[in-house]
Amino acid sequence: MLSVVGLGKRHSGALRPLFSELRLAVGSGEVVALVGESGVGKSTLLNCIAGLEQADSGEIRIGPDALDMHRLDETARAALRAARIGFVFQAFHVLPTLTVAQNIAVPLLLNRAPPAEHGERVESLLRRVGLAGFGPRWPALLSGGELQRVAIARALVHRPALILADEPTGNLDPRTADEVLALLLERVREQQAGALIVTHSRHVAECCDRILTLTPDGLECAHPAGPSQGGRSHHPEPHGGEPTSPPALGRGLGGRVVQ
Amino acid sequence: MTRLAWWLIRAQFLSRRSATALSMLAIALGVSLGYAIHLINAAALADFAHAMKSVQGEPDAIIAPRDSAGHVPRALIDEIARDESVALVAPVIETRVRLGRDSTAVRLIGIDVFSAAVLMPSLLPRDGAPASGGILDGGLYASPTLLDNLGLKVGAGATVIRGESRWETPIAGDLPALAAGEALLVADIAWVQAHFGPHAGVGELRVRLMPGSRAEAWRAAWAKRLPPGLDIRAAADNAARIANISRAYRVNLNVLALVALLTGAFLVFATQLTAVAQRSTQFALLGVLGLPPRMRLLQVLFEGVAIGLPGSALGLTLGYALAVMFTRVIGGDLGGGFFAASTPTIVPELLPGLGFLILGCGASLMGALYPAWLNRIQPLAQALKTGFAQRPPGDAPRTLHGRRVMLLAIVAVIPVLTRLPAIDDLPLAGYAAIALVLVLGIAAAPVATRLAFGAMARTTLPAPLRIAVQNVLQAPLMAQVAASGLIVSFALTVSMVTMVASFRTALDQWLDTVLPAPHYLRSKGLPLPRELLAALELPGTPFVRVERMATGSLSLDPRRPPVALLVRELDRADPGARLPFSGPVLTTPNGEITVWVSEAMQEVHGLRTGQTLHLPLLGRDIEVVVGGVWRDYARQFGAIAISATDYRELGGRFEVTDLALWPHPGSEDAARRWLAAEAARHGIESAESADIRRLSLSIFDKSFAVTYALEAAAMLIGLFGLAVTLAASVWLRARELATLSALGFDRAMLARAVVFEGALIALVGLALGLASGIAVGAILTHVVNPQAFHWRMPLHVPWTQVLPIALATLLAGMLASRFAARQATALPAAHVLAGAQ
Known part of the structure; x- marks a missing residue:
């Protein structure tokens, strides 16, 4: 679903590149955590993958027919994002002036999906994220957890190949965070999308299939040991992480295996 | 995509009802004024042309x-x-x-x-x-x-x-x-x-x-x-002559309508800029989700059109209603006194209507252009995290050097423009100079801010004032926009007040000279009965002195309105006793026919004192000397005064049409009774100079009443722009203010900082507005008025009006800032800070 090869980025005026020759891949139905210290370039990497920042070198291919995001112009990148990527943010970013149903329908509108399908797809996703009947409500009346569920529904409604999530549980209390994360992983796997989740939370990382740690020297790959094991094994991979094949099933939340 | 655009427009209008409605109204005002002027004038000219054709026929x-x-x-x-x-x-x-x-x-x-x-x-x-x-x-x-x-x-x-x-x-x-x-x-x-x-x-x-x-x-x-x-x-020349009579007046009214439309465009600009700023995170999100960059630009333009279209449609309706009302109340000449007594029928016209609709939408679109561009170039990832970037990377920064060169170039061009002659009788270069003065005022704002507050920032100041000074000094986009709105609106107000006051003062002084006698008798251009004139010669009348005048007209150019010929009993050695000369007066030897021309003649025909001139007098071509140029606010198309002695010597019949009368001291009441009886007997008009003066000034005030309404509208729009942009600026800095609050600023201190900021911006705006306004007033007085209306007058800045307006605006600006401050401090600081990432 995502293949990054030889990616390099240097901020203008910086002495050394933020990262170079990065290599990583996310497979279908695979959920990958991206961790690392603050300032190491996680958000920049995510922005480069989403085409929001221009990388200096390398290739970024998303989806089955593998267009290189890096080579596209701004408009084509926007179109590719609309078609292939779903986003979930720490701050939810739900449009306050649109209803819940309208918020979820935005990617369908951007992809020019037939209007007749909108209602049904939105309703079905609302049910799946546990917000049945919330369609006509205004975002201002929703709790943080509910807002993040709306954001998850919006990220999935157009069946993207890749979900990019930036600290998706960062603004939630632990219980709600667990629920929202379980929902996100469940739906990603159900739709056989790939997901890259930037997080500082060890707990969130350990719920993923693989953990990529971004360091000034490159990416290190690890497979989570699961909450019960309380640790993880390290496999230094300076050139990034390839998907395990077949994708490792995510370790359960609270012992639950999500498939 | 259209559905999304519609959702966003609807949401935008619903969440900013008053700003949107006001922008629409401002556009409607501009369109309605322009359309009404067009309809009235088209109807009046058609009416006049029809009437002329029926009386004149269609000769070759x-x-x-x-x-x-x-x-x-x-x-x-x-x-x-x-x-x-x-x-x-x-x-x-x-x-x-x-x-x-x-x-x-x-x-x-x-x-x-x-x-x-x-x-x-x-x-x-x-x-x-x-x-x-x-x-x-x-x-x-x-x-x-x-x-x-x-x-x-x-x-x-x-x-x-x-x-x-x-x-x-x-x-x-x-x-x-x-x-x-x-x-x-x-x-x-x-x-x-x-x-x-x-x-x-x-x-x-x-x-x-x-x-x-x-x-x-x-x-x-x-x-x-x-x-x-x-x-x-040709018969058509007469129609052209009629159209020329009111042309300058019409063009000036249209320029006023254009100014109203431009202020509408400014409001759309302020509204859309703040709308873009406040929704930057939303637009960034949509961009991240895949909304193409072109659509981020177009969305703001759509919103501009969505303001402009209903605004213009409302303007057309209002314009039609205004046209109907104006023609019923003040006649087809819009108070200009050109087509007396005509009440034309107003017919709405499709094509001009469409033109004004497009003009209104265009103004609105123009206002939305820069905000749309800013929205297009917002860095998505950054905007999503930290909100609106006032100086995004794609917005080429203007260097201080570049700005100085631009300012100097404008300063050099303005005096040149004011010296250019009118083009086709229209003061186009003068209008361009006015536009450049306003641009100069706006462009000078950052420099003036640094000059005014740079030194202040280096002194020890109370904390709220220091915050305010720093904010204004950095001159973020919002502060510049707020100041620009005030600069333009205050400049327009000051210039109009200055122009009107200069004109009124000059008119007042002029009336003193041209109405030396306490009483006047007039017969509307018809000769006065000889019986009456003979009665005045008899002993026992209550008058110590009577001066007679005959009026006629001369056609110097078949396509221009005729000029008035005033035959007056003047002392050739001292014509200045009766005519208000504006330059040197020539003493000419007897035998040379001397005329004294009005300033309009000087403007239109390029005459100078001392030059000879050929006049088509009494069926002959007669060479006369221009003995001087006098001020005349009564006859816009020019007047030539000649002494009755010279006129008689040329063989002209001195058919008296007007009399100026001085009663014997102590016989004022007897004189009044005598005049009332004679006026009634002969069906002529008698008036006292005080009445004529009062009437003249009241007509003057009435014809400029519409400018006062426009000034008030301009000031309101400027203040509204200040309030909107200041509120947006405070909104954008909510986190900064919340941080200050967390550091120990209490609400009152925060509010004071915002009010100070508003006051500082208003001060800069008012100072530059005042300077630009006086400059625009001087151009209106010394360039536009002489070129368009052939009236010259000395500049008179009415400080007693200007300073209270400035003070009131400053207070209103501070009040608007208080409103913004209340909004800023209404949210709990912790809540705002929690929203920060």
Whole structure:
């Protein structure tokens, strides 16, 4: 679903590149955590993958027919994002002036999906994220957890190949965070999308299939040991992480295996 | 995508109802003013052209004397009639008369009924009283409107009076073909000539050429052969002359409408800029989700059109209503005094309506352009995290050096523009100079801010003031926009107030000079009865001094309105005693005919004191010397004053039309009674100078009333712009303010910081607005007024009006800032900070 090869980025005026020759891949139905210290370039990497920042070198291919995001112009990148990527943010970013149903329908509108399908797809996703009947409500009346569920529904409604999530549980209390994360992983796997989740939370990382740690020297790959094991094994991979094949099933939340 | 655009527009309008409604109203105001002016003027001109056509017919050529006292000699009529290209000549005598005791002056047209039947069928009479005989027997015919106005009946006897001449004749019928609204009399030309002259010829000759003749070539050929006192013109020249009369006035009103439209565009700009700033995170999210960059630009433009379209549509409706109301209340000349007594029918027109609709939408779109561009180039990832970037990477920063060069270039160009002459009688360079002064004012804001507050920032200041000074010094986009709105609106207000005050002061002083006598008698251009003039010569009248004046007109250019000829009893050695000269006065030797021309003559014909001039006086080409230029606010198209002695020496008849009278000291009441009795007896007007002055000033105030309304609207828009942009600026800095709050600023201190900021921005705006306003006022007074209206006047800045307006604006600006401050401090700091990432 995502293949990054030889990616390099240097901020203008910086002495050394933020990262170079990065290599990583996310497979279908695979959920990958991206961790690392603050300032190491996680958000920049995510922005480069989403085409929001221009990388200096390398290739970024998303989806089955593998267009290189890096080579596209701004408009084509926007179109590719609309078609292939779903986003979930720490701050939810739900449009306050649109209803819940309208918020979820935005990617369908951007992809020019037939209007007749909108209602049904939105309703079905609302049910799946546990917000049945919330369609006509205004975002201002929703709790943080509910807002993040709306954001998850919006990220999935157009069946993207890749979900990019930036600290998706960062603004939630632990219980709600667990629920929202379980929902996100469940739906990603159900739709056989790939997901890259930037997080500082060890707990969130350990719920993923693989953990990529971004360091000034490159990416290190690890497979989570699961909450019960309380640790993880390290496999230094300076050139990034390839998907395990077949994708490792995510370790359960609270012992639950999500498939 | 369209659905998304519609959702966003709807959400935007619902969440910012008042700002959106106000922007729409401002656009509507501009469109309505422009459309109303167009409709009224089009209707008035059509009305006038129709009326002229019905009275004048459609001749191929009109031959008329250039002096109102002149005539077309009989010999020439015969000569033209014998020209083989001529199919028909229609002689006409038109004069102004009074009917009985009624003081209204009425047009009396003497026609030759046989030629009129072909050329001017609308003037053909219908006999209504068989006993009184036909037109050839001396019957008088009145238009239905005149019959109604004066309550006359067909068959009744009428006394037609002009000066000494009286003609008792029955009203034999009416003029059924004349359009309603035309008040005139028609009689046979021979009868009119016998009673009122001119005896040696006719007033005007209208010529119809043979089919296939080339009218223009024929006119050109005859123009060379005509004696100097006559000119030949096409019927269309008269229409052009009428259109020219009100042209400058119309253009000026249209410029005012354009200014209103531009302030509308500014409001759309302020509204859309703040809308873009406040929704930057939303737009960034949509961009991240895949909304193409082009759509981020187009969305803001759509919103601009969504404001402009209903605004313009409302403007068209309002414009039509205004046009109907204005024509009913103040007539088709918009208070300009050009087409007296016409009440034209307003017909909404599709194409101009569409044009104004496009203009309104265009203004709104123009206002949305920069905000749309800013929205397009917002860095998505950054905007999503930290909100609106006031200086995004794609917005090329203007260097200080570049800005200085631009300012210097503008400073150099403005004086050049003010020295350029009018183009086609329109002060286009003057208007361009005004636009540049405003641009200069806005562009100078950052420099002025640094100059004014740079030193202040280095001193020890209370914390709230320091925060405010720092914020203003950094001159973020919002502060600049807020200041620009105030600069432009205050500059427009100051300039209008200055121009009007300069004009009013000058008018007031001018009235002092031109109304030296306590009493005046006038007969609306008709000669005063000789009986009255003789009575004034008798001993025992209560007057110590009487000055007489005769008025006429001269046509110097067939396409321009005629200029007034004032024959006055002036002391040639001291004409300055009666005429308010604006420059040197030449003493000319006896024997040289001297005239004194008004400033309008100087502007239009480029005359100088001391230069010789050829005037078509009394049917001859007479060389005169310009003895001086005097100020005249009464006759926009020019006036020439000549002494009665010179005029008589030239062979002119001094037919007195106006009198200035000085009563004996102590006989003021007797003088008043004497004048009232004589005025009633002869159906003429008597007025005291104080009344004329009061009336003149009240007419002046009325005709400028609309500018006061526009000034108020401009100030409101400027203040609203300040409030909106300041609120947005505070909103954008909510986190910064919350951080200050967390650091120990209490609410009152935060509020003070925001109010200080508003006051500092308002101060910069007002100072630059004042400077620009005085400069614009000077251009209006010294360039636009002389070029468009041919009026010169000294500049007079009414500080007693300007300073209170500035103070009130400063207070209102601080009040608007308080509102913004309340909004900023209403949210709990912890809540705002928690929202920060």
